[in-house]
Amino acid sequence: WAKADGKNRWACYDAERNAREVARIALSAAMPAALERDEFYVEYQPIVRLPEGTLTGVEALVRWAHPEFGRLGPDRFIGLAEETGLIVQLGRSVLAKACAQAAEWAALGGVAPVVSVNLAARQVEEPGLVEDIARILREAGLPPTSLQLELTESAIMGTTGEPLDALRELVDLGVCVAIDDFGTGYSNLAYLRHLPVHALKIAGSFVVGLRADEPDSVDAQIVRALVSLAHTLGLGVIAEGVETRDQAERLSDIGCDSAQGWLYAKPGPPEEIVRWLV
């Protein structure tokens, strides 16, 4: 590793990268015990209907209450959990928590929001997924129609044979499936019409560029095309990362069905969802 004088920048870069790699490995190694100690918890973010802004669902987003580093977001550990395979257990735990929570909200009496849970490719490939989810729903006392699964394009497009059968079985049970971050991957559009899917979620990276004074910007035209594609296929469309009124208005004009983002609410504890349930 040691580099001759004058190449210090490289040595420095390597040391930094090395430290990051060590931290990654340490975090990865700590995950099984953390799961055992129940350090992972779920926050919920409202999904609203456009243009009214009424609640239709909530997305469950996992966090890690790390005893040393504090609250860690999923971008810090989901990839690691996918690499080690721990995502299967972690994902099961998130599903169980989210379904139990949704059943609690439903018991309050008002509108029962559909709870949307992210599913990693690794989970879809796991044999027994359908039985797992059916059992989790039963134990939570939640009807399958109150659960939506979110899969990214790569997770769903790379899926053939048995995993796809599993998704079909789940859809037969009444569970909804949405494609997450749509437009950022490499979807096979011809294939899309044959997938057991109910909705597309438009990635926030397309929403960021929407502005009232530029109704025909490239981003606006892309979003219009995605909404049109979804509706042609009979699918619903949810826009992610909606931060401003301007963006919400543009989305509404374009005909986007639902929206999610900081404009409405940041992800938070389940108590914060209760005030939406009246």
Ligand code: C2E
């Ligand atoms: P995602 O499923 O696309 O979730 C949306 C992300 O956008 C969340 O980040 C959310 O907090 C963030 N977000 C929401 N509204 C806004 C906004 O208005 N502006 C901006 N800039 N961001 C907004 P988060 O919570 O950090 O999650 C990141 C990703 O981690 C998720 O992206 C999802 O792919 C993954 N993830 C989260 N929970 C789970 C899980 O339980 N299982 C799996 N497999 N993946 C998960």
Ligand code: MG
């Ligand atoms: Mg998602």
Ligand code: MG
């Ligand atoms: Mg997304």
Ligand code: MG
């Ligand atoms: Mg994402």
